[in-house]
Structure formats: structure tokens, C-alpha cells
Amino acid sequence: MPCPNSIPPIDGHGLYVRLEVTDSGNNSHTSVFYVEMGNENDQGVPCYIPQRYFIPQSIDSNILEYRVSPNPVTNITNIEIENSSEKDISLTKKLFNTSGKLLLSEHMVAKKGENSFTLNMESYPPGMYFLRFSSDNTEKPMDAVTIKIIKQ
Secondary structure, three states: OOOOOOEOOOOOOEEEEEEEEEOOOOOEEEEEEEEEEEEEOOOOOEEEEEEEOOOOOOOOOOOEEEEEEOOOEOOEEEEEEEEOOOOOEEEEEEEEEOOOOEEEEEEEEEOOEEEEEEEEOOOOOOEEEEEEEEEOOOOOOOOOEEEEEEEO
16 A cells, blocks of 8 residues: 555665756756655555755746856856846745755845846755756745756
8 A cells, every 4th residue: 555645665764856847038047956755555555755955935937037057067157046026036046066065045035127146056066956046025925936057
């Protein structure tokens, strides 16, 4: 009998699973789950229960659009964010590696219209990273936007 809210058993104590969805506008939305051992089912088989690692906190992708160049990056990449809402949006930007380790966390304001900043990746080893923008507005949250960045 399967365990409720779980995925099939796996070897080891846990692992990271990345789910990436690309919409029709070629925007990539990624969630990372850590899967850990849970209880046993009625036949004594361990159940592994996914624990969501990145929890979306909403930034409407119709309001906040972005461009990243260059991507892949060697040292510095430019991020442009267009805020098409009627007011400024207070955001938190966070950079994660593929293990889910938080490497950078900063607050910023996306003013109405075009916003740009640089992201210095020089001190990070080559690999895949996730830059996540989430709303600081707890009264009216919007979906988080996660950008995949490749460091060469």
C-alpha cells in the first residue's frame, strides 16, 4: 500500500529533486524539493516525503518581466526587471545553488517601469544557480519568480 503524500521509496537518507516548468513565453519557473525518509507503510516499506525547498510567494509574472544577459555568465550578468504595475514593488532577491544553499539575500525595490542591476558571479564555481524574487508584501503576496543562471 502506498504511503500518503509521498513518492516511491529510494536508497539513502534523502536527495534534492528539481522541477522546472517553462511557460509559453519561455520563462522558466523552478522549485527544488528535498526528499527525506518518512514513516513506513503498513508493509514496512519506508516512505519518502517531499519537502518543498523553495516556497512561492507571489510575483505576478504578468506584472514583473525579466531579462538576463549574458546567460551563461562567466563573471557578471545584467538583470533587467520591468515592473508594469501601477506602483513600486518591494522584493527580496535570493541566490541559491543547486543544493538549495542560500548564497545571497538582498531587499530591493522594483520601481514602476525598467529596473536594472548587475549580479557578480565571479566568486562562485561553475554550475547552475537560481535567482529568486519574492514579494515583501505580506498583505497581497504574488507568485515568486525564479531565474535559472548558468555560471561557466
